[in-house]
Amino acid sequence: MNLERLYARLTLDEAKRHKPYRCSAGKLTIGVGRNLDDRGLTDSEIQLLLENDVVLATADARRLFYQFDDLDDVRQEVLVNMAFNLGYERLAGFKKLRAMIRARNFPGAAREMLDSKWAREDVGPRAERLAQAMRTGVAP
Structure with a gap:
């Protein structure tokens, strides 16, 4: 064939x-x-989609946070997680968060994350976990 x-x-x-x-x-x-209704996706297809989406979210985080590569792994993961969830445009709207990251003020960055509609209405406990990781640099 x-x-x-x-x-x-x-x-x-x-x-x-x-x-x-x-x-x-x-x-x-x-x-x-x-x-998709009858067949759906296999685990390997889901994993491929996830990997591709993480590549895109990492690129978005890098574009928005010019010092991204200087951050520790945990804080990079927080920003990629947010980019994955929010997309470039919505994450770009977190201007105070971006300023706090530039200043390496991680407790302030965590406060800015939690002081948002995203935290209050969209993701709930996820925002708490990510803010704690941003504040401390320790993976949740």
């Missing part, structure tokens, strides 16, 4: 979609005809 020809034919027949859509049978579908 010529897999390259088969892949090309399936891509032509099914189309390649980068965002979920409903197929003609009403099933949630993505990629090249992947039926």
Whole structure:
């Protein structure tokens, strides 16, 4: 079997979609005809998505916090976790947090994290854990 020809034919027949859509049978579908309703994702596919998303979130954190690479691993992880959850645009709105990180004022950075709609309404205990890690430099 010529897999390259088969892949090309399936891509032509099914189309390649980068965002979920409903197929003609009403099933949630993505990629090249992947039926998410019935088939879902395998653990390895989920892991691949996570790894790709962490690469993107790390790049966002690096763009927003120019001293990112000078921070310890735990604080880098906190910022990547926030970038993963919030996305670039929303994390960019944390101007006081960014100033506190620039000043290496980690207790102040933790306060700014908690003094946000994100902490109060969006993620609850996650914000507490991340703020504690930012404050202390100790992984939760």
